[in-house]
Amino acid sequence: MIARALQPIIESKLFKGKIIIIYGARQVGKTTLIKSIQKNFLDKTLYLNCDEPDIREILTDATSTKLKSIIGNKQLILIDEAQRVKNIGLTLKLFSDEIKNVQVIATGSSSFELSNIINEPLTGRKYVFILTPVSLKELSTSLSLIELNRLLEERIIYGMYPEIISKPDEKKTLIKEITRSYLFKDILSFEGIRKPEQIEKLLMLLAAQIGNEVSYNELANTLNLDKDTVSKYIDILEKAFIIFRLNPFSRNLRTEITKMRKIYFYDTGIRNALISNFNLLDKRPDKGALWENFLISERLKLNLINNADVKSYFWRTSQQQEIDYIEEIEGKLSAYEFTFSEKQKKQVSKTFLKNYKPEKEMIVNKNNYFEFLELLST
Structure with missing residues (x-):
């Protein structure tokens, strides 16, 4: 156990x-x-x-x-x-x-x-x-960092639900079953849901957009719903611990995006089951977005475990300058960019560094993610 x-x-x-x-x-x-x-x-x-x-x-x-x-x-x-x-x-x-x-x-x-x-x-x-799905921090109490690294891709693809981890030979069948039989059970019993099929379509649209800013207007038009209904459905999905939102960080730059938000899944296995894609990472065009979702979700779990008073954001300007993930603790900022490959050249926006002077900046890849998730301290 x-x-x-x-x-x-x-x-x-x-x-x-x-x-x-x-x-x-x-x-x-x-x-x-x-x-x-x-x-x-x-x-x-x-x-x-x-x-x-x-x-x-x-x-x-x-x-x-x-x-x-x-x-x-x-x-x-x-x-x-x-x-x-x-x-x-x-x-x-x-x-x-x-x-x-x-x-x-x-x-x-x-x-x-x-x-x-x-x-x-x-x-x-x-x-x-x-209580969230299992975290890498929790797994690190019984597995070495070498073992965690070996299992990393499987955890990203099939997720962190306890049964998925404990029964690896049945992982694909089990994550499909969790998604199909349990995911909607509480949501669809909620009295305000009149079109349950629209909830499933909405989740599939959100699954296709992880790592990108989400427009409620565009979602409403695609689903033939009004914006307020989409907003209500997203709120319900968040309160049911299926998705969570990141709001944009903005303080003083006129070019900063302030109205869009990003939506991620608590569990990337659920996300992959929704779009029926369990391909290995080197065969996936969404590898970068999946890595980003996985890391931010793991960081959220870590902050819950630590009972940390953290505000989380992303940052982007109209000139396409961006920061994948920002944390604010007692007014102090930390800025993080995510890239799966350590060979991919990426840097924290100089505009952000100049204007906000974060206390910490980090490019997180598969070779140093254990530092970002505090796995070395176990």
């Missing part, structure tokens, strides 16, 4: 008087994570799977008296797929307010459902964590 970096962090928050919420897409390992935590408490744990109809019924609009009778003398209560329970936020609030000395951990496959119904009831009563 792959050791998840979140586990010791979550365990350090146990029994501090707050509900623990774990968000994440389906199949990223939320159930495995909480059951790993469960092992430390033996018979003192109650596991409630909300995919089961009777469990949902028990937890729906339950009174504190009923909850106490359910949990008995258990100390750790695990509520899996909590978004399936109506008014789960109020139920969790009762746990927090009325049942002391009990720790509740609730998982949810989609933040757009769970967060909407728990935020107000649990104000000041919760710790929130996001």
Whole structure:
């Protein structure tokens, strides 16, 4: 089993008087994570799977008296797929307010459902964590850098979902199944989705545009939808942990692009499955964009693991000057350019360096990506 970096962090928050919420897409390992935590408490744990109809019924609009009778003398209560329970936020609030000395951990496959119904009831009563697909940082705890390098291309092509990593002989079948059977499960149950086929078409368009600025107007025209609907769908896809957005960085140059944004996938295996392309990198015209997506996604995971307060951007001007990726931490900037081949000549924009004087600049390629992803510190 792959050791998840979140586990010791979550365990350090146990029994501090707050509900623990774990968000994440389906199949990223939320159930495995909480059951790993469960092992430390033996018979003192109650596991409630909300995919089961009777469990949902028990937890729906339950009174504190009923909850106490359910949990008995258990100390750790695990509520899996909590978004399936109506008014789960109020139920969790009762746990927090009325049942002391009990720790509740609730998982949810989609933040757009769970967060909407728990935020107000649990104000000041919760710790929130996001579990992503496995990171290279997590893999580096059990693999050497040599082994990671050997597996790099496979990880870029087939992604970082736990089952894909643990069953390499079935990787293509499994990533297709995850994409087909699980990817849309939560999204399509969302009441605002009237044309589910348009969501799939939108994802395929986004998959074809990674590394490029995305125009909502162009997407709307292609899909025969209005711009507001496209914006809503993209917001839902982001809250379901399928994609994430980078906004443009802009401070003082008139030529800076300010209205476009870039959209990437949390997992490049999902992206490749959407476009049905599992070719090796040397046979792919999208190799550079795929490498860029993979690195930015891995950096996002790293920042989540480190609980780093980071703002992330890209930068481009109307004269086609650009920076692939920018991080801002406490007002200090770092600028990164990505190229898969160390032989390809690339440099950080002199215009950007002159105007913003970043604290760090780096050209990231396949020979030094371990520094960018802090793999040398393990």
